[in-house]
Amino acid sequence: MSDLLINIVDDSAEKAIKDEQREDLSSWKVAIIDDEDAVHQVTKLALADVIINDKKLEFISAYSGEEGFKLLQQHPDCAVVLLDVVMEEADSGLKLADRIRTDLQQNNLQIILRTGQPGYAPEEDVISRYEINDYKTKSELTHNKLYTSIATAIRSYVHLCSLEESKEGLRHVIRASANLMKERSVHEFANGVLKQINAMFNLRAQGIFCVSQRPQKGPEELASDQQNAFQIVATSPQYNTIHGKTLQDIDRSLETELVESALQQKQHIFGSEYSALYLSTPSQWEGVIVTKGNLDPDVIDQEILKVFCVNISLGLENAKFFSHLNEAAYTDNLTGLYSRTGLMEHAQQRYPSCEEKLTLFIVDIDYFHEIIDSLGYDFGSEVLKKMAFQLRQSFASEAIIARLHTDVFAIALPDSKFDIKAISKICSKPLIVEGNSIRLGVTLGEAHENAGQYKLNADELLRHAEIALKVAKEEHRGAGKCFEPQFEQDKRSRLDMLADFRNGLAHHELFLVLQPKVAVHHQRIIGYEALIRWQHPQKGLIPPVAFIPIVEHSGLYFELDLYVFKQALMLLTNHPEIDLPVSINISANSLHHHDFISELKTLMAQYDVDIARIEIEITENALIRSDMAILHLRALKELGFVLCLDDFGAGYSSLAYLAKLPLDVIKIDRSFVSSIDHSDSALAILKGMLQICQQLNKRIVVEGVETVEQLDLIKSLGVEVVQGFYFYKPMHLEQILSLHKNR
Structure with missing residues (x-):
């Protein structure tokens, strides 16, 4: 047939x-x-x-x-x-x-x-x-x-x-097939098929359903991960003893020979006592249904049988793929551990209520990207597999272990005696990868669900552990933090601040103040530094220290720097009487932005401000990040900007940068000034820094001058320009205009 x-x-x-x-x-x-x-x-x-x-x-x-x-x-x-x-x-x-x-x-x-x-x-x-x-x-x-x-x-x-358009018998096929298509488990689906065959053809036959374990044309991971075996996935009571076994594992019989013959011929086989229906799905999983009963092709409705087999094939494909999706959703393909979803689901099932204390540790491998960069993805994958194996060896009997993403693992332990230090020690044991012994550093986050909790909130537990991990990474890599409620409050405050900041930029709540730079000998103003301030409509004046770090961390630094630059240009355009140069701070991150130079050019062209009225201040740590920062710095110099190195000495000092970069002005950080009037070592350091800058023919500005003693010492060292509260605090535009008028 x-x-x-x-x-x-x-x-x-x-x-x-x-x-x-x-x-x-x-x-x-x-x-x-x-x-x-x-x-x-x-x-x-x-x-x-x-x-x-x-x-x-x-x-x-x-x-x-x-x-x-x-x-x-x-x-x-x-x-x-x-x-x-x-x-x-x-x-x-x-x-x-x-x-x-x-x-x-x-x-x-x-x-x-x-x-x-x-x-x-x-x-x-x-x-x-x-x-x-x-x-x-x-x-x-x-x-x-x-x-x-x-x-x-x-x-x-x-x-x-x-x-x-067919007859009532075909409608019966639809109803039967619809029921089968709802089954997501291959075993449940196959059991339903055996029952439907009997109902369809008025039989009371015993039977077996045998299915291949991998498709011939399915996804690569399915075609490669499974052995090419045929498993008995459903049986009537008479054949229960072979349920779940493969054809290779059971004794040969008339039924198994019939299965093999149908698979070899790839067609149905009808006999007087036994019949075999051959099935092939779109991805070419193969199946054979053997029934102990007469499916005489001359008696049964051929159209019904055809449609029934088609729908069974589609249903089998459906069940197979849903089994695969279910496994993919809950299991990490690389390590075989639970995935993030699997962790949540399994923890909720195992601990529906917290009769015991449940502790969740999150383990982040430090600088894993450097392993990938230097040794490749394959080596990195082997490292992750070894780490997974080590976690299984240490905790498998009592823990739920998962790989959350990339190089981050989770360990859920009930009533655990382990603490962060003990977990860190276990995770830092040497791993043998491709014959090499490597020892990994890890940073950890920890959270607890206390005993007696009516219902486990796995989502909240995981979120708390992740917050603790983030705090640990920000404060000190290689250590760990246990979640505290304050962490969450701080995170919410930062998010609220960030949302307010975005709104503040859009509504121009941020404005500039100017702090004069003073020539010490005749005490005249020779320029200004533009500083950003934020007047929140409800919270009042928010100091830069409260929002600048959040802005930098969130990636909005570029938008802020462009905002400041534009505000400075508008100020100079609207007030030509401010005829002294204004310096504008550019964050370290903006200097590495691909569009940095082009955006500044666009703004300069839009406002047509004389470039001599603008100076750019770059913080020292900007210079060590990448070659792009140096290229952009040179491009700024070619455009005609005066370039100032801000906060010199407070960051990653490198005298080599002073020699090779096109810097015009060096600003000595206030930290070197605060104690020069009572600390010989501080004074000696300042003298050395000034001598180097003078010999390199760099103009010098000393920041943070607040007392007459500091001013006298600085004057005695030959410094010509200072900036600090001794002369002027940052001033609003009206005050600056008044100064110019009086001048």
Whole structure:
């Protein structure tokens, strides 16, 4: 009965063909609903000239969930929809899937979910609820995979449409198949199939369901990770003794010989006492159902059998992939440990309530990126595997162990006697990787769920441990921190501050004050330094020390520096009477920004300010970060800016920079001035720094001069320009204008 052979996808026989002679072909409508135009174009290009079952593909497009609903409403004959999960909202695709099934009642339309976010997968109940037929990430939808998915979906669409026009027996197939498709476990699915065969054909037969453990054309990780064995995944009571075993592990019998024969011939086999139904899924998992009963092909309805086998094949594919998705969602593929999701799920199951104290440690390998940079990703992967093995050896019997991401592990221990020091010692044991012994440094975060808690809040426990880890990394790598409520309060305060700062930039709440620079001998103002201040509408004046570190850490430094630069240019444009140069501070990070020079040029051109009226101050630590900082510094000099090195001596001092960089002014940090009037060593250091700068012909500004004693000493050392509270504090614009008027 070769006409009953079921092989859902046979790429060798059904490859896409180009046939320019056949312009009159009808078409399959395929809807692309995605908010990225590039996805539409790439999909159409990948499937251009594809022919499936003598029909071309006709593409219709929509770019949002609402547009997609209207499009499908206008095209009820659409066969397949390629549906983006995240569009105008994070779940727009899922909402549309719901409306397709409920509002439009398009139950034959095949829905293939797509997402551009690796690692994201909808929950099983979501796929079941909306009858999602397939799920792919956009990056994996190559021509072959797109073709396979579309071809499979169209066949499913065809079969469903045929069923609607068929007799009552075929409707029974639909109901039976729909029940089976809901099963996400291969074993539950297979058990359901055995029951449905008896119900379908009025049998009371015993049987077995044998399935291959890897596909011939499935994802690489599935095709390579499993042994090429056939397992008995479901049995009737008579065959319970072989349930779960592979064909190689059980004694040969008439049933096993029938399975092997069906697999070899790749077709159904019908006998007077036993029958075997051969199944092949789109990814070419193979299966054989052996029943101890007569499935006489001359008696049973052939159409019902065909459709039943097709739907079983699709259902088997569905169950297989859901098993894989379930494992992928809860297990880290590299180490075999739990993933982040697996940790949360397993912890919640094992400790639904905290009768014991539960401690969660998070272990971060210090400077793991340097291992990758110097020794490669393969070596780094081996390091992670060895670390996972070491954690299993140390805690496997009592802990839940997970790899959260990259080089970060988690250890959940009930009623643990371990502390941060003990965990750190275990994790820092030497690892033998490719014959080399390496010892890793680690930083840890710790959090507790106290005994007696009514219900474990695994999400909160993990969040607290991660906050503790972040604090530890910021304060001292190689150590650890145990979570304290203050950490969370500080984090919320920083987030609130950051949100307020963004709003403050948008509403111009930040303004400039100017601190004069003074020539000490005739005590005249020779220039200004522009300093940023923030007048919050509710919180009042916020000092820079309260928000600048948060801005730097959050990556908004570039926006702030451009804001300050623009405000200074506006001030000089609106007040030409300020005819002395104003120096503007540029953060270390901005100097490394690719667009730094071009943005400054744009602003200078916009306000047409004489470049002689602007000086740029660069903090010393900016110079050691990268070659780009030095290139940008030279570019600034070529543009004509006077360049000042701010806070010299307070950071990573390097005399080599003074010799080779185009610096005009060196500003001595206030920390060297505060104690010169009562500390001989401080005075000696200051003398040495001044002598070096003078010999290099650099102009010098000494910051932080606050007393007459400090001023007298500095004058005696030959310093010409100072800045500090002794002469002037930072002043508002009105005060500066008054100074100029009086001058």
